[in-house]
Structure formats: C-alpha cells, structure tokens
Amino acid sequence: MWYLHDALVSYLCNHLSRTPKINHYKRSTPPISVPLNKLFSNTFPLSIHESIQDYKVKDDLFSFQHNLLSTLPFYPNPDKDGRSSEVIQVPIDENNNYINEYVIYPNHKTKKAYASANHLVMVHGYGSGLGLFLKNFGAVTMDNWVVHAIDLFGYGCSSRPPFTPTSFEQVEAWFHDSFATWMRRRQIPRQNALVMAHSMGAYLMASYGINVDPDFCRRLVMVSPGGIIDHKKPIVIPAYFERLWERNISPFSLVRKASFYGSKLVSGWSYRRFSELPDSERVSLHKYVYGIFQARGSGEYMLNYLLKPGANPRHPMVDRKIERCNCQFDWWYGQDDWMNVHGGEVCSERLRRSGKSSTVVEIADAGHHVYLDNATEFNRMLVEKMRDW
Template identity: 40%
Template sequence: MLSKSYSFVNSAFRSLLESVNDLKTALLVRRRITAGNSAMPSSTSLRPSPPTAIPLREIIVKLPRLFPRSAFKSLRDFEDFKRNPNSLQHELLSTLPFFPRPNKEKVANIVRTPVDNEGNYINEFCIEPRSRIPGVSMKHLILIHGYGAGLGFYLKSLERINFSKNDWCIHAIDLPGYGFSSRPRFPFEIGKHSAETAENWFHDRFNQWLRNRGLLEAPESNMVVAHSMGAYLSALYANRHPNHFKRLIMCSPAGICESSAAMRKKIPPWWFQRLWDKNISPFSLVRKSGYLGSKLTSGWSYRRFKRFMYDDDHGRTQHEAMHRYTYSIFNQRGSGEYLLSFALKCGGEPRKALEKRLFHNISDQFKASCQWLWLYGDQDWMDRSGGERVSDFLQEMGLKSAVEIVPSAGHHLYLDNYQVFNKILEREMADF
C-alpha cells in the first residue's frame, strides 16, 4: 500500500468534480440500482514506485480510468459502511470456504482482544484445525500487514495455506489503529515526540495481545510473517523482546536501508512533502469525500486486486469484496497510519535506516535472537541489497538468516504471486 498511497492525491480533487453529476443521478435512482461488475483498468504493473506525485499531463490523460468505480456503487458502499462497517470485513472473510461455517479441516473466528485499560483491542482472524492431535502442542503463525492495510490483504494465504499437520494455528491481526482494531487518537506529533515513543505505542499493545492470547507461554512456537511497515515494527519489537518468537519472515520490509543516490535525487514537490509531514494522506481524502470515497479508493484497489478477477470461479466475488473491504478500512478514523511520517521521510526514505540503527553490534545494541528470512519480489521497489547486507550481518552474529526472491512479484508479493509465497510459508512451517 505504501508504494502507491500518494499516487492519486493530486488527481482526486479533479475526479471529485467529474463525479458530482453522476452522484446526483445516483441519489435519485439509488433504489433501482443492483450490484454488477465494474469495468477494470486495461493494465497493471507489478513494480510500483516509491510514494510520489503524478505529473499533471499524466493525470489529464489517465483521468477517465483513474477511479473506475461507478458513483452508483460508491453510494451503495457508503451506505453499507454507515450502516455497519464490520459487515464489509465479514463479507470478505465469508469468501473463505471455512468461514463463518467450518469445513472438514478448518474452523475460523474473528477475535477482539483487549490490549489496554481504555477499551482498545486488536482485531484478529484466527484459523485453527478442526481436529487437533492429542498431546501435540500448537504452533502459531502470526500474519502482520503493512501501512494502510489490514488482515484481509492476506486473503489468499488465509484461503490456501495447508496445514500439513494439525498442529498450526494462524493469527492474522490488524495492527493497533489499523483495519478493524480500535482506532484511538494517535497521541504523537513529528517534532514533539521521538520515533521510539511512537513505535513503543505499537509494541506495548502488540505485547499485550501476545500475552492475553497466551502466545508468550511457549514463545518458541511463534513464527511472525510481517510486510512492509509491519516488518519494520516487527524487527524493532524482536530487538526489544528477543525471545518472543522463534522466526521472523520480513516481507519487502520498509525502512531497512537508505535509498540509492538516483532515488534520492527524485525530490517530491514541496506541497507533497508538506502533506506528508502533516499526516494528510489519501485516507483523509477518502474520509472527507462522503459518497465518493469508494470511487476514490478504486483508483488503487481495482489495479491492486485485478488478478483476483481471473483466479478461479469466485475471483470476481473476491475482487468486489476486497475493494469494499479496502474502502471500509480507508474510511475509518485515522490512527495507526500516522506512524508513517515518524519512520519515513516524504518519498519513502527512512528517517533512520534500521541497517544503521538496529543491525549493528555497537555497545550491544543488537539483541534479537530469532531466525530471519527476507523476502522480496523480483520487481520490488524496496532495495533488496539492504536486506542482503543485514542478512550477512545476522549470519556473522551466529543467527540463521537468508534472503529469497519471489518471482513475478512486486512490493505486495503475497498478492502478486501468492502461490509461491504460500509455498514458502508452508515450507517454513514444515521446517519449524
């Protein structure tokens, strides 16, 4: 999500103007509209670029295709969200063959676990084997999403990962302030608070979730899979709590190393930098767009989930559900997303790369003891050389670490090539 999150900021206002007349018509004939299939963009790219702004000329040329969701459907999505936002998460997860009713192999539930004394909680989708082997301890696969995303983005892993033995439980979670976890006010500001203070806000709540779910009773049974910003936070957590999980799989992690000199020369416009530091994001625009929020969301979601359309018999159903789910998490109160400007500068450059901040042994700064696996798409915009250098460092420290490239995949490798991604996870589970 990070790589494209700002790509439609400077085009959205023009799209809003274009959609006003459509919206008026939608309001008049709403009751006569039934859901159907929307036209899809003609092409997609696996290699997204770091956050930037679209040139005005490109906006003008692409404007008709930038936001393909019809105003009619956008209005329906808005009304469904207002009525019950949780229904859009349930709708997506209901495309899985074992939810809400279990099948012969798996049973799944949505779990909300309190993480503080203020009523805040972490939202989780938990999958367990229908039949457990007596006397065998369970192992735990914890899936953590990236910036702006939610647990539903792991849909194809939730759907297709096989339990080779009935000794694994899958926990897909929404980070604090993301997805359908509670969204308290994010109490930190750039210039007033340190990045460490903001990071600890996440770590403390994640720690409490692990504790309340009983996952610290046998931490050697925990394997964490984390993407992008979630991987950034997980690496820092592993250093703060060295023994809380056995293996950490870093999927196209953010903030590992400084960008190349060529990338640093691509300076975003001043207004773009201003929006970044003020935490004004496309999500803010979606929230303030009322009936048109879903239409704006389609500028990203239709391209990102396009391959779902052609996967299998229920691909179109999942594509539609993924769009509506994405809109539902974009449209909720801003909270955890505001960590972004603490971790990264405008354009995606780390404020302090973890390669220098964490992965060195000055004064025993590095304390993590888990095993590591670094995954990148072969068309990833994240610089894999940073992961390779860090992996070498980890091996020098006596830890198990490796780098692996997922073919035909970009930053969202778990979506672009979920077949290979899932095989890697199944291999790691079998070898755990």
C-alpha cells in the same frame, strides 16, 4: 479543510460520472506522487450508484471484513476437512481498546491443543489490514499450526483511538506495547511462533525484537520490509507532495473528504490491483479496502515519524542493532520490488556474523505485495518454513 472537500466533490461530479473499463493488473510503485494535473488521469471503474451504496454502510467495518472472509470455505462455518476460523477482539487496555484478530484452526484436535501447537502470526503493512492476506489463508492451514492474522493497533478493524505519540520512540511504543499485550493475552508460545510481517509491519516486528523482547518468536519472515535502507536510486519529490507528507495528509485523507465518491475513488487503485482475482474476491476486497481506508485516522499517522517524504527511512534498520534479535530471519523481496533488497542483505550479513541464521530471497513475478503478486510461490515458501519447523 472544507475548501478541499468542496473542490474535490466538484471535481468528482464532473469527471467520475462514467464507468470505464477496468485497467489491467498493476503492481505497486513507490509513494512519490505525480504532478497535480495528472493526479486524476486515472480511471475509476466503480459506478456512482455502487459508490453511494458503499458510502451508506461505510462505518460497518466488520461487515466488510465478514463479507470478505466469507469467500473462504472455512469461514464462518467449518469446511469438510474440519478447518474452522473465527474473528475475535482481544482487549489490550482499560479503555476498551482491542486488537482485531482472525484465527484459523486446521482441525478440532489442534484447537484443543492450542498451548502446545505451533503459531503463525501474520502482520500487515502500512495502511493495510489482515484481509489483504486472503490468498494466503487457505494455503497455510496445516496440522498442529494455529494461524493468527491481526490488525495492528489503529488499523483495519482494530481500535482506532486518537494518535497521541509525538516522537519516534513514542510511535514505536504505541505499536510495541499493544502487540506485547496481544501476545500475552493470546498466550502465544514464543519458541513455537513464526511471525510473517509485511512492509512497515516487518519494520515494527524487527524493532520489537530490538527494543522489547529479543526472543518473541523463533523465526521472523520479513516480507518486502520498509524502513531498512534508502531506495536503490534517488527519487524526485514534488514540493507539494513533501508538504502534504510532512503534515500527515495521506491518500486516506482524500478518500474521507470524497464523501459518497470515496469508494469510486478507491476503485481507481483496487480494481487494477485485484483485477486478476475472481469477481467475488475482487469486489469483496475492494469494499474491504474502501472501508479501512476511509475509517477514522489513527495508526496511519505514524508514517511521518518513520519515513521521509518518498519513503526513505528516518531511522534505517541497517543502522540499528538488529543482531539483538535472537530469532531466525528470512528476508523476502519481489524481483520487481521498489524496496531495496540491499537493505536485507546488509542486515542478513550482520546477523550471520553474530551467529544468527538469516537468508535473503527474491521472488520472481512479484513486486512489493509479494504475498499477492505471486501468492502461489509465496505460499509454497511459507509452508516450507512451517513444515521444516
């Protein structure tokens, strides 16, 4: 792969030396790629100097996470209302692997009554991490609720061991086993648990209910879930993109090969994605996603086992026995979502026929990252589920 590194660095030196203006906010689109000659037609707002500075501390993921969470009023110290939070690493095996968790307590009373409190578990999607829920943490803290945001095994600031699964079943077990251990170690009471999961995280939580524990939570909120059904419309996949996908070569590989230009490369996405946030949050989120994007590959290699090139599912949830899950379901999509809401409707109808509660909602002014695109409405809906507990 050395030739890829040399070619990329040469390109970056020639084309990314300017610091252009930040483009306007842009929602996520399907991972279907673009022609190679347009791949770098983007703008990359971060300066070379800033990119080099980020590269120097690229391996300190916890520092990126700490600086991001420090934009919250209740981290690392409690706020005036008594809300407090902390980052912990929960051991999950004898090899010193752990799940990274950010936990929030609304007050000292709830912290002491942990076992009898209600628990909101927040699970991110593919290639992401708990920090992307930054605009939700403050809104969902309320009396008698402990909030747990976790990095899935092999993602974010969780352990990133070599990815060893060689089949779909082993891939699911990789995530399910680590999640089950985390639930047990953290003593999450199943009937007092509301799990909110996004994209591929939602798929993994639903399959956890099917394969491992049908009663692992009382309610499961599936936010723009991936792997449910094919796209609304057929999509054209460039041949080169299909070959890269099948070989598990992802955009994260590109960032790693970009050396000290990696943070600048990421800014082509992050500065538009977070452009509507205050400067302190936007900068901290950019550094955070750069940190987790360039970190050693691990859990990301699950992608080709679950999705075909272009992100149609290899094992659609609509073809699996989702009615085995005994929790209440909610399926939330953005109105401009590239995920197909029909998949949620099909699963929801099947759940209702089996006597389970299941609803489907499309959220206005939002795309795939519903929790960020329209955080106000998303937070209102989630808080409503918590208050009606």
